[in-house]
Amino acid sequence: MDFGLSEEQRLLETNLRRYLETERPVPRLRQIMATAEGRDDGLWQALAEMGVLGVLGPEDEGGSGLGLLDAAVAAEQLGRAVAPAPLLGTAVMAATALASAGTPAQRKEWLPKIASGAVRVGVAATELFHPREGFGFRTEAGRLHGRALMVLDAASDAYLVPVGAGGLALVPRSAEGLEVTLLPTIDRTRRFAEIAASGVAAVEWIGGSEGAARAAIRRMIDAGRVAVAADVLGACEVAIERSVAYAQQRVQFGRPIGSFQAVKHLCAEMIAELEPARSLVWYAAHAFDALPDEATLLAAHAKAHLCEIGTFIVRTATEVHGGIGFTDEHDLHLWFKRVGVDRQLLGTPDGAREDAARLQGWM
Numbered sequence: 001m002d003f004g005l006s007e008e009q010r011l012l013e014t015n016l017r018r019y020l021e022t023e024r025p026v027p028r029l030r031q032i033m034a035t036a037e038g039r040d041d042g043l044w045q046a047l048a049e050m051g052v053l054g055v056l057g058p059e060d061e062g063g064s065g066l067g068l069l070d071a072a073v074a075a076e077q078l079g080r081a082v083a084p085a086p087l088l089g090t091a092v093m094a095a096t097a098l099a100s101a102g103t104p105a106q107r108k109e110w111l112p113k114i115a116s117g118a119v120r121v122g123v124a125a126t127e128l129f130h131p132r133e134g135f136g137f138r139t140e141a142g143r144l145h146g147r148a149l150m151v152l153d154a155a156s157d158a159y160l161v162p163v164g165a166g167g168l169a170l171v172p173r174s175a176e177g178l179e180v181t182l183l184p185t186i187d188r189t190r191r192f193a194e195i196a197a198s199g200v201a202a203v204e205w206i207g208g209s210e211g212a213a214r215a216a217i218r219r220m221i222d223a224g225r226v227a228v229a230a231d232v233l234g235a236c237e238v239a240i241e242r243s244v245a246y247a248q249q250r251v252q253f254g255r256p257i258g259s260f261q262a263v264k265h266l267c268a269e270m271i272a273e274l275e276p277a278r279s280l281v282w283y284a285a286h287a288f289d290a291l292p293d294e295a296t297l298l299a300a301h302a303k304a305h306l307c308e309i310g311t312f313i314v315r316t317a318t319e320v321h322g323g324i325g326f327t328d329e330h331d332l333h334l335w336f337k338r339v340g341v342d343r344q345l346l347g348t349p350d351g352a353r354e355d356a357a358r359l360q361g362w363m
Helices: 007-023 026-033 041-049 068-080 087-101 104-116 214-249 261-290 292-320 322-326 332-344 349-359
Strands: 121-123 136-140 143-152 158-163 167-172 178-183 192-200
Touching: 007 041, 007 068, 068 087, 068 214, 068 261, 087 104, 087 121, 087 143, 087 158, 087 214, 136 158, 143 158, 158 192, 167 214, 214 261, 214 292, 214 332, 261 292, 292 322, 292 332, 292 349
Parallel strands: 121 158
Antiparallel strands: 121 143, 136 143, 143 192, 158 167, 178 192
């Protein structure tokens, strides 16, 4: 079987990379990072116009009717550019949940808005993987109570909140009783939040009732894990490219450091780790749509493996850069920190493997 990207996917990859490299270079990124909410509305609208935001939405609901592999191609390019775009929460996880379990009215209302860039939807999924006392959500007398940390895409218009066993609530940011607090993290290219609900009545249940979205939550997590793996893939590509370029330019003892065997080995090891992982990401994305029985297992493996090797690659890239690589002012740190946060999202590598093992009945 000859498995690879289609002509249309290659075109999406090329056009998105060209746009990000020319219109959203690192100096522009640093300007966005310095703002309070880290929003880049121009980039968001550009992604909508290129069809990226609607890639997982059905055509009759404003989307492109494509698959997760197309979304992974986009996520890889955004990872390359460390782009400040909430693709993960809005266009991947929220779109997947709505398409999987939303009522016809919910799909008609929300999916076209996501595709057009009119709304951003954050996701409070961290407590599913890192449960802690006093966190999580519940309902009392029809009202929502609870707290969540590290909510994806903090500067959103609404938030998807898992509740109890299989409930998924959509809560407007403006809802009375909902408090949103931005959280500082090492990755300033994206924003995360703590949300606290105290008797929130403005709750819309995905699927029409509390507990109707159990399968959709699983599907949403699987899609998110593949997108995170693709983001790491893109970030690591750039870390390697920058390391090779630096090794060719930096001179020590009258020679480029890239001519030293030790440095050659470091660069070769990074490439050898990353290239096989590309096929894993592509296949996990393909399985999400074509092989549903394998989707959860492959999504967990893709997320775990990419984040493991991603940590090795950005650390090794830092070492190739020597002393300057350890300074926060050096651009390489943008990718280093991006991968560091990706490692924790939607379960650590060990957590993702344990999750897959439980679902397969292995533990």
